[in-house]
Amino acid sequence: MSLVASELTCIKRDRVLFERLSMSLEPGQLVYLRGPNGAGKTSLLRILTGLAAPDAGTVYFQGAPVSNDIAAYHKALIYLGHKPALNSTLSAMENLRFWLAQQYLTFDPKAAYQALEKLGLVGLEDIPVRLLSAGQQRRAALARLWLKPASVWLLDEPFTALDTQGIALLETLFAHHVADGGMLLTTSHQPLSKRAGPVTNMDLEYRL
Amino acid sequence: MSPLFDGVFKRDMAIAFRQKSELVQPIMFLLMVVTLFPLGVGPSPDTLQRIGPGVIWIAAILSSLMGMERLFRDDFQDGSLEQVMLSPVPLWQVVAVKVLGHWLVSFIPLLLLSPLLAVFLNLTFGMYQALIVTLILGTPLLSFVGAIAVGLTVGLQRGGLLLALLLIPVFIPLLIFATSAVDSAALQLPYQPQIAIIGAMLLLSVAASPFAIAYALRVSQN
Missing domain, CATH: 1.10.8 (Helicase, Ruva Protein; domain 3)
Known part of the structure; x- marks a missing residue:
């Protein structure tokens, strides 16, 4: 019951965004993906959803590559983009x-x-x-x-344009989802507060 | 809950009828193009009868190009297309339903208007019969084949003119067989062969294009 990315590589316009990147998202885990603009956070999220294909590597859901049964994966997934x-x-x-x-x-x-x-x-x-x-x-x-x-939430900048009350509401929801055994990967440019519960940080570097 | 009917078809119909101007403009354009011909080439009944079928078909192709972009443009720009791709429904089924809905709202008005156009251009009843059959079989072909090009160009900024440049050559065979069918009808010759060829093209496009459209959209997302 987890989402695993193995050895992902993404190349955009001759620039390597990330290479042989492996990560895993376990039930009850909130991963907070950080990185400067252009580091490839959105590209990574889109590869994890199956919207974009990686240049190399595979995404596994519950032990099997997501392309085996993409409908079952999408049933368990919510992706909210920009x-x-x-x-x-x-x-x-x-x-x-x-x-x-x-x-x-x-x-x-x-x-x-x-x-x-x-x-x-x-x-x-x-x-x-x-x-x-x-x-x-x-x-x-x-x-x-x-x-x-849905058990897997992949959220790309969910706090954009929200006021403080909206952010608090969303962070509380994150904590509930994770406490219920959900998986959550989110990007954001502002740090998550304590309300969101325990957070695993993951950093993407900007590579030239 | 049927995802294709409740989630896609009803949604597209609701959006189409909220944006009535986008529906009416291509049809007004078609009507005006057809009206220009008697003014431009002279209102002699014989001339109009000879060029009539071609005029109606060319106007139909041009006006269809105007409304074609609407098929995926908004959904691509606001992100709805991403969500459709992430739904458990196969994308080719979704696009087939979307194309069908697009055909209903853009070409049924044309079919309803066609008797009027036939009167404008002095077509005989036999010619009109042939024309309406070619329109019924040919306009879904325009929608299905056109949607492939829309899928390919939807990610480009201002892909509108490129769309026309890609599609007009593809529609030439359809135009040839459709006008030839009406010409045969004018001479009281059988026109079933031309109709059969248009029908064959339609069947091929209905069978193959949903997969091509789905693939084109995936490429545009990448």
Whole structure:
């Protein structure tokens, strides 16, 4: 029950971002991926999700390469990238409904409403996402973490545009997820506070 | 919950009907292009009848290119496409449903409008019959083949014109067989062979293009 990356290499435009990088993410572990801009944090996350292919190396989930049964891996995964993945003409509620349907999950309006309530989006759930502020859009995207039961969370800069109260909420959620035996890999430019629980740091260097 | 119907088809329909202007503009463009021809080449009924089928088909291809980008552009830019790729549903099924939805909203209006265009261009009833059959079989082909090029160019900034340059040569065979079918109908000759060839092209594209589109999108994500 773990996510293991073995000997990953990623080359972008003739620059080696990382070479023979191995890491593992165990249940109940929060890995905090650090590194300067351009170090390859996003590239590593995208390789771990299966969105991008590494130039060398393999990603294993529960002992088998993820490409063997990518659907089973994606069932257990939530990835939130830089882009909020919300259609700007649809409302937050509609975005969540269609996203859940794509994940083979039933849409429970009550659960979705409760998640949006926790995130302070009550009263805004039915207006088009483009009318929300950047922080509110980020909150609407994060509502997915409450709605899909998934063991692996890969989050790319989840705190971007959030206010202090939003950050505290998210860190508390991280602690719960990890305490329940979930796996979490997150990048961020600001240090995690104690609320997030025990953290394993991992550093990526900027290589020339 | 059916992920393809509830998660993809209904979503695309909801988005399409919120952005009505994007739906109406290509159809208005088509109508105007067709109207330009009588003004440009003269309103003689014989001339219009001779060039009519070609005019309607060229206008249909050009207007389809305008709306084609809409297929994946927004989903690529806002990150929804990433989430679709990370869902347990196979990507080729998702893109097949998306292309089908795109065909429904962009070409059904054209099919509904086609009797009017036939009257504009003085087509006989026999010619119109042939035209509507070529449109019913040919426009899904435009959507399926066009989606491959959209998948390839979606990662580029301003890929719009490149899309047209890639696709117009690919649509030449379709244009030849479609207008030739209508010409045969004008001469009261059988036009089943041309229809059969268009049908064969459609079947091939329906069978193969979802995989090509899925692959193109994966390449664009990389």
